Amino acid sequence: MARQIKKRCKCGCTARITKSIEVMNGFSQHYIKCTNPHCERIWVESSEFSHEVRKSKLDKESGLTDFVKSLPLEMIKSLRLACDMELAK
Incomplete structure (x- = not known):
C-alpha cells in the first residue's frame, strides 16, 4: 500500500x-x-532527488544481473560452467 x-x-x-x-x-x-x-x-x-541514506538491498542482485548480461556469450558460458563445477562440490 x-x-x-x-x-x-x-x-x-x-x-x-x-x-x-x-x-x-x-x-x-x-x-x-x-x-x-x-x-x-x-x-x-x-x-x-538529493542522496541515498541507505543503499537498496536489491542493488547487489540487479547489479550482478546487469553485469552478467553485459558479458559476451562465450564468457557467460564459461562463468556458468565454473558455477556448475563449484555447486557440484
Missing part, C-alpha cells in the same frame, strides 16, 4: 497530489489540488 505525503493548502485543508511528471531523472513536478470544495486551489511543487 502506497504511503501518501500530507500536503496542506493555504486555506488550511488537506490537499492531494493528482499528477506527477518526471521532468528529468531525479527531478519531478507534482500537481496538487485542495480537497476543500469551496477552495479547489491547484498548484505545482517540484522535488529533486
Whole structure:
C-alpha cells in the first residue's frame, strides 16, 4: 500500500497530489489540488532527488544481473560452467 505525503493548502485543508511528471531523472513536478470544495486551489511543487541514506538491498542482485548480461556469450558460458563445477562440490 502506497504511503501518501500530507500536503496542506493555504486555506488550511488537506490537499492531494493528482499528477506527477518526471521532468528529468531525479527531478519531478507534482500537481496538487485542495480537497476543500469551496477552495479547489491547484498548484505545482517540484522535488529533486538529493542522496541515498541507505543503499537498496536489491542493488547487489540487479547489479550482478546487469553485469552478467553485459558479458559476451562465450564468457557467460564459461562463468556458468565454473558455477556448475563449484555447486557440484
